[in-house]
Amino acid sequence: MITERSSRRSQENSSGYGTDTRGHALRLDDVTKVYGKNGRGVRALDGVSVTIERGSYTAVMGPSGSGKSTFLHCAAGLDKPTTGTSYIGDTKLNDLSETKLTKLRRQRVGFVFQAFNLIPSLSVLQNVELPVRLSGESVDKAWLEEILTRVGLGGRAKHRPAELSGGQQQRVAIARALITRPDVIFGDEPTGALDTVTAKEILSLLRACVNETGQTVVMVTHDPIAAAYADTVLFLADGKLAGRMDSPTADRVAERMTHLGAWA
Structure with missing residues (x-):
């Protein structure tokens, strides 16, 4: 069971943004996302370019309305940019049909949301293996067992979500995100519904996924303490990339947040 916080990756392996791919x-290349038409559109992202390396842990932060959720949606193939290009690995997402995007998300992207999004009628094991089943593929039983053990649910495989604590349900969500060995796991406020002790356990688990299995994690958060678990923090303000911080601490992140957008 992984509960202790692992040491942060070396600076050489931290994520970055720019043109080195x-x-x-x-990767996002000059991505702009506008909602609405007829001159009344809201520019949620405004020319964002970012590259996130494999095996890194990146937190995305910014004030309310800064574009954090839109960033995640465009990066994960949940939404298409108005202009610019988004990639998962070397796959260009812009030109994929909805059917192909759905297949890509099932096979190459993992999601961990604040609300867990588990199916109540399914067991832990069934929830975890669901993305593989939906893709029409066979489940690697050895990998499934390893994941359940890694997230500390080896003895809970037959339980249903209602029989688990909030922290255990989020562990199920993380295991489900890992089952397809995705290119990247996206976390959208993954600890927002948890108490501080449980949140620390979940953040340590995500950190261990990076350090021990080489997973890539991109996490949107409002919490400087959560962001301090990452290798790098990307700051957004008014839809623009407003800076980055390597080897973040909670105090440094909190101080930087007071100088973003309208808060500056």
């Missing part, structure tokens, strides 16, 4: 898990 060697070994990248995802």
Whole structure:
């Protein structure tokens, strides 16, 4: 069971943004996203370019309305940019049909949301293996057992979500995100519904996924303490990339947040 926080990756393996795409898990090239038409559109993202390397842990932060959720949606193939290009690995997402995007998300992207999004009628094991089943593929039983053990649910495989604590349900969600060995796991406020002790356990688990299995994690959060578990923090303000911080601490992140957008 992984509960202790692992040491942060070396600076050489931390994520970055720019034009270097060697070994990248995802990339946005000059991405703009506008909602609405007829001159009344809201520019949620405004020319964002970012490259996130494989095997890195990146937190995305910014004030309310800064574009964090839109960033995640465009990066994960949940939404298409108005202009610019988004990639998962070397796959260009812009030109994929909805059917192909759905297949890509099932096979190459993992999601961990604040609300867990588990199916109440399914067991832990069935929830975890669901993305593989939906893809029409056979489940690697050895990998499934390893994941359940890694997230501390080896003895809970037959339980249903209602029989688990909030922290255990989020562990199920993380295991489900890992089952397809995705290019990247996206977390959208994954600890927002948890108490501080449980949140620390979940953040440590995500950190261990990076350190021990080489997973790539991109997490949207409002919490400087959560962001401090990452290798790098990307800051957004008014839809623009407003900076980055390597080897973040909670205090440094909190101080930087007071100088973003309208808060500056």
